[in-house]
Amino acid sequence: MITLFIDTNVLLSFYHLTSEDIEELKKLVALVKNKEIDLIVPKQVEDEFWRNRGGKISDAMKKLREARFNASFPAFSKDYDEYNELRALLKKADKLHAELVSKIMADAKDTSLKADEIVTGLFKTANKPRFDNDDYLNAMRRVRLGNPPGKNESLGDAVNWETLLATVDKGNALYFVSEDKDYRSQLSEGVFNEFLRDEWESRKKSSLIYYSKISDFFKDCFPDIKIASQVEADLAINSLSNSGSFASTHVHIGKLDTFDQFTIAQVERLIKIPGQNNQVGWIIDDTDVHRFYAKLLDKYGGGLKDDDHDLLEELVEKGKPEPDEDDPLS
Template identity: 35%
Template structure:
């Protein structure tokens, strides 16, 4: 079961087509933590419909804002005599051409849903398939709106449907994190906090805590502070598997995952891996295996200046074929050693 239960409102998804401090790497990180079962993301057909219904409008708004922004081509008349004006005019012509090219490309890719944000949203929905919205749930959402209960606006039903779906789908006892930018889930009294009515309702009906986030980035900073890039999710998981490997096959699987991530490993990562290589028998006893040996030797070379000489000698003794193989050959067993 995932550690964190998350709902991302439609407006937060659409923000990736506008001007936002969130970047597309946040979506890549989200997909990675979903696939590693660290986050359970709740989506629905209502959310997907809202997204595609409003996508083109949001794209047009952002393109219009981008078109109207920029450096002015007009300059005070007295500046025209400055020697820099020729370079300024050339730079403005180049800027205008680049902007027009980018706008044209954006429109073309938008038509075929080929924008990076389009592809990542599709990948998110693949990782977190949408739940169905039935008549019973719509009836509950309508009743909620007629009663005037949050979230949502009195002339729309979308947020009420989202909330009733969350009450239906999220398991009892689970805390819920909502990412939303437009204030429909927000307290009128305390900016950035969830509406008190919803907090109380979630506690009473689901026996959990409700937390509101305005963007994905602060959510990741709070709950996954070591994850800066999507690759960090794979890296941290593979390091954990290796450090805690309880049998030889698990060691080989973790090594295979880490081999493609060597360039992304920091010294802190390497320190944990090297320590495990000396302390975990399931790594040490197969230190002569080609994949294990080559991986550890690549780390020793990469971080040569940071490893103290005594520790380096111990590592080389383990991850050098001849010395380790001598110890293994001295033992007669069938299959893996019984550790």
């Protein structure tokens, strides 16, 4: 399991103008729920998020509010049919713009923006260490001594750092995502602060892997995952592959049956599992297992390589129920 810390500024960036996509947060929720990632959220991060959320949304809305859909027309343009059509379109655009702003602000006030739902879910599933007075005192000592992270006597970053030092087990690597310059090296762009890295490696006897964007973390650690549904599907396929009993196979097949879409690569993995795990292969003729693989053949058979298509076809044929001997039509 990967131990991960995401700084408040990264979570807040999803409300602002950013190249990051909301899909990144969906992927994160899926991985945390499925215990692929141990996300550590100190109380300071959660408090800071809700404290600054309103300001970030307000900043992001500023340019949208200021948008105007109007144009100056010379008098002779009124003699053309397109003039009236364009005026009507501009008037409609103004109306839609006002409705859009109103709906967004209503959702923001109700804490029901898509990002709100995801971040709230993230906080619920995360590992949230208990706030400890010792962490606070250690953070205060750190700031008074002039040691990073933090600036201008601010304790927030120092409290987060002390919480991580107290929470992460010795020997566990920490994946650290933050846009805050206080955590960066002053010598090299995109490199973690040397003082903090040395402290971490000395005290925790493990490495610290730093990213400024969560998308870069995903590219390195989960390069094959493109969308959130893929995360859950990949994990469900892994569970089927590792099934240790017929009963668990039925459970995993039931889970996989809830997905509307698989990638061809995922289908190729699914085809090979019955031959690799007899807890799946030996019950290929059970109704739910056979039905699942038959659906794969119907839906994806045409897009498979010949060898994979033949293997899937063989599995489906093998799993067909035996004809009833008492049935005169069999």
